[in-house]
Amino acid sequence: MLLELDPRYQERTESLKKISFRTQAGRLVPLESVMNFKEDVGPLSVNHYGQLPAVNISFGLRPGVSLGTALDRINEVARQVLPATVTTSFQGSAKVFQASLSNLSLLFFIAIGVVYIVLGMLYESYIHPITILSGLPSAALGGLLTLWLFGNELNIYSFVGLILLIGLVMKNAIMQIDFALEAERQQTMTPTDAIYEGCIIRFRPIMMTSLATMFGAMPIALGLGAGGEARRPLGLAVVGGLLVSQVITLYLTPVVYTYMARWVKTRKIPSTAAAQPATGSVPQLGPTTSGF
Numbered sequence: 001m002l003l004e005l006d007p008r009y010q011e012r013t014e015s016l017k018k019i020s021f022r023t024q025a026g027r028l029v030p031l032e033s034v035m036n037f038k039e040d041v042g043p044l045s046v047n048h049y050g051q052l053p054a055v056n057i058s059f060g061l062r063p064g065v066s067l068g069t070a071l072d073r074i075n076e077v078a079r080q081v082l083p084a085t086v087t088t089s090f091q092g093s094a095k096v097f098q099a100s101l102s103n104l105s106l107l108f109f110i111a112i113g114v115v116y117i118v119l120g121m122l123y124e125s126y127i128h129p130i131t132i133l134s135g136l137p138s139a140a141l142g143g144l145l146t147l148w149l150f151g152n153e154l155n156i157y158s159f160v161g162l163i164l165l166i167g168l169v170m171k172n173a174i175m176q177i178d179f180a181l182e183a184e185r186q187q188t189m190t191p192t193d194a195i196y197e198g199c200i201i202r203f204r205p206i207m208m209t210s211l212a213t214m215f216g217a218m219p220i221a222l223g224l225g226a227g228g229e230a231r232r233p234l235g236l237a238v239v240g241g242l243l244v245s246q247v248i249t250l251y252l253t254p255v256v257y258t259y260m261a262r263w264v265k266t267r268k269i270p271s272t273a274a275a276q277p278a279t280g281s282v283p284q285l286g287p288t289t290s291g292f
Contacts, residue, residue, distance in 0.1 A: 013037055049089075056091075066230075067097050068155045097156070104159040111166055112136070119170075123181065127260045132173040134256045139169040139245035146240025152233045161237025168213055168238070169245045173253045175202040180257060191261035195254045203250075210246050214239050 009015035016037055020028040047054050061070055071094055078088045090098060112133065119129035143162055147154065179198035183189045189197070219225065220235030 013039055066153060066155055067094065068153050071098070104156065108159070108163060111163055115166060115170065123177075127264055128177055128181070128257075131177060131253065131256045131260050132170050134252060135169045135173050135245050135249040136166060138248040138252065139165040139241040142244025143237035143241035145244070146236045147233060150236055152236060155233055157231055158233035158237045161234040162241070164234075164238055165241040165245070168210075168242060169249065171209060172206045172246070172249050175206055176253055177257060192258050195257045199250065199254055206250070207246075210242055214242050217242075 005015065005019075009018070017030065017032045019031040021031065022028055047056065059070065059074070061067065071090065075088070082088065089095075116129045116133060119132055120126060123129065140162060143158070143165060144154070147158055152158065176195060176198040179202055180191065180194040183194040183197055184191060187194075217235045217238040220228065220231050221239045222235070223229045223232040
């Protein structure tokens with residue numbers, strides 16, 4: 001059974017005073033004797049999210065403020081103002097932004113792993129890919145330092161710039177190591193002499209390609225064009241990472257290559273010596289005669 005109040009009395013709060021309920025003894029008790037009535041302003045509808053009442057709050061960004069900075073500020077204010085019983089979550093573009101940032105770190109390490117596998121297949125070695133990847137920390141340091149100096153944060157565009165640096169920075173080491181390996185195998189040069197010749201001969205192509213890349217990314221780093229302010233962290237990460245890694249890689253890669261080559265040779269020498277039989281271990285058999 002469904003009871004409904006007469007529509008004539010639904011718009012007045014005084015109508016609630018006329019409602020009574022019957023007790024177990026059969027007596028009628030007015031509703032106003034057990035509760036107080038008060039008029040106040042409230043929402044016309046209550047939204048729910050996950051079976052819990054929810055309130056949607058929209059916000060906009062000031063010019064020059066990124067979405068990541070706004071989300072961090074909102075979370076800080078929510079922790080200071082809201083009680084512990086109230087939880088917050090972002091929706092719309094803010095939720096997509098948070099999801100993209102959570103996967104970018106994993107994507108960065110997956111890219112490094114894929115590059116290591118490809119380089120290992122190319123050079124048929126576990127060591128030379130490590131030598132090539134040794135320039136990545138300097139590139140990441142240069143990119144992050146440039147972002148910090150220019151007051152930019154680590155957002156999705158800067159993450160894309162760091163991923164681009166993986167391929168751009170390894171190009172220098174590949175030029176050096178590829179020449180050094182060829183000199184070792186065909187000209188029987190020592191690792192030190194081979195990488196030294198590789199640095200001298202490959203210096204000009206390395207500088208030309210690096211400068212061309214930096215000048216190509218310079219308009220993005222300056223924020224030129226429509227929407228260039230949003231893409232500026234990408235250009236700053238690329239230009240800063242290339243600039244720092246260009247100076248460090250030319251000195252770091254030959255050192256790492258020389259030490260890795262020595263370490264590989266020290267591992268091969270004992271195994272080769274163990275495979276050869278010791279002198280005098282095999283008995284010498286001379287001619288024998290027999291008579292009757």
